[in-house]
Amino acid sequence: MSTSKLSPVFIEAEHIPLAGGGLHYYPQYIAEPDPLYEQLRENIPWQQPILDIYGRRHLTPRLVAFVGDSGLSYRYSGHRHYADVWPPEVLALRERIAEDTGYDFNCALLNYYRNGDDSMGYHSDDEASLGGDPCVASLSLGCGRDFLMKPKGLKTRSRKIHLASGSLLLMLPPTQRHWQHALPARKGLAQGRINITFRKVVLSLAD
Template sequence: MFARMQHIPLPGGGLDYYEEYIAKPQTLFAELRDGVNWQQPLVTVYGRQHVTPRLVSFVGDAGRSYRYSGATHVTEPWPAPLKALREQLCADTGYEFNCALLNYYRDGNDCMGYHSDDEAELGDRPCIASISLGAERDFLLKPKAGGGKTEKLSLASGSLLVMLPPTQQHWQHALPVRKGVGQGRINLTFRNVL
């Protein structure tokens, strides 16, 4: 099922990148764009509230919640197109995923600042499986400790990026503004909330 896997070792972690994981990414993109309950919540950054610079949805097994940037998100049911995909990801990666945070970047102005997925609900060594659909965008990583080399990956539509443990303990990642991108991008970040 996988094509062109690239392992990217990082000091204190690593990434596995599969360029062509989803067979028909534009079909899945359209189903999710039109069928998900997208929201644009307020988040707290450095003590100030801001409108999230993208649309989000949190889906997963019943009764799960996830808190980040001062907001608590409670799962909505898995959209039909993601149920089988979640099972496939668990089988292919060997990791369990009981929820997914979905981000809809409507164009190149929507973005995500540097952060780590290291909230207590994810445990000490989380694995994050990230699927990209739609417009190709740059994904940046930098060491938490400062210094060191910043990594940049261009994430293709239909690709899977697996951020292996303990990457979240040592690295931050971001999706910067990319002027001139008029198409949308949906990112599915599968995770296991304890």
């Protein structure tokens, strides 16, 4: 049997067990995140979709993009989104994450939080098109931000994880079934952050 030397990425990995799920957190998955952050911020065709919440229209409080394998679409936040082609640096990340974790993905949602006013509310990544129990891999670049989690049905958070620049958070099955997560606003924070969540749309289940 071959014994391969573990890279620092895995030595520092933290497993966070959750009742009905679990996380793997790799704080320094990317050694030099700043150039990648700048590159994506400048080159991704960011959009700000309009959300319909109880009949009122709101601009999404962050910028988004959706990339993936050709022809793939994914329904989230009330709209169907068609995948843009993979930017080469995001495709390379997908391949590296698949190799390192054993999970493969066919699309990614990118979120650009321009400053601390931008946010994402509580939700689960549990769309039918992701199949019953998806693994979601979340890569963070730029300003560190708090990521909150709470069991479905509870009002208050029960976990807070500070997502550092260059970190990778794996939300393991069946986390999406039992937990919600959010990225709250942090008033006064001037720096931006980009998060990429890699997902696998199960084509036969696409709605």
